[in-house]
Amino acid sequence: MGNTGVGMLLGDLSVKAMWLQFLGVIILGIAIWYGVNRSGRLRRSERAQLDQNTEAAQRRDDPQKPLAR
Template sequence: MSDSGISMLLGHASAQMLWLWFIGAFVLGGALVYGVMKAGNLRRSERAQLDRNTEARQRQEDPYKRPT
């Protein structure tokens, strides 16, 4: 059995670990992209509710703030 490429340089176990690192990085990257895409999209009603909650919290924390 002859080794070639990466496994010749790093050894059989190290080559397997390298592939696991690549697969793990790919899965993590996919999860991050999915999370960013889902977090950036709010429906109109959700955005309005978020704005109302933000304004209420700001009035609660600073009652002298002018209403907009």
């Protein structure tokens, strides 16, 4: 980068830091998108097993609590 545009205003090092920050934001955004996209997808059998395990744990913790269903 020469002494034109933003490079002239901020200096060459600042432009490189700005591009690195921009690249970091993109990489972080992709990682967050991937994590959100992959989470929360359980098959019907997995969801049923999770619900059964949750109810069993709740009954174990508080036997007097009425069943949800």
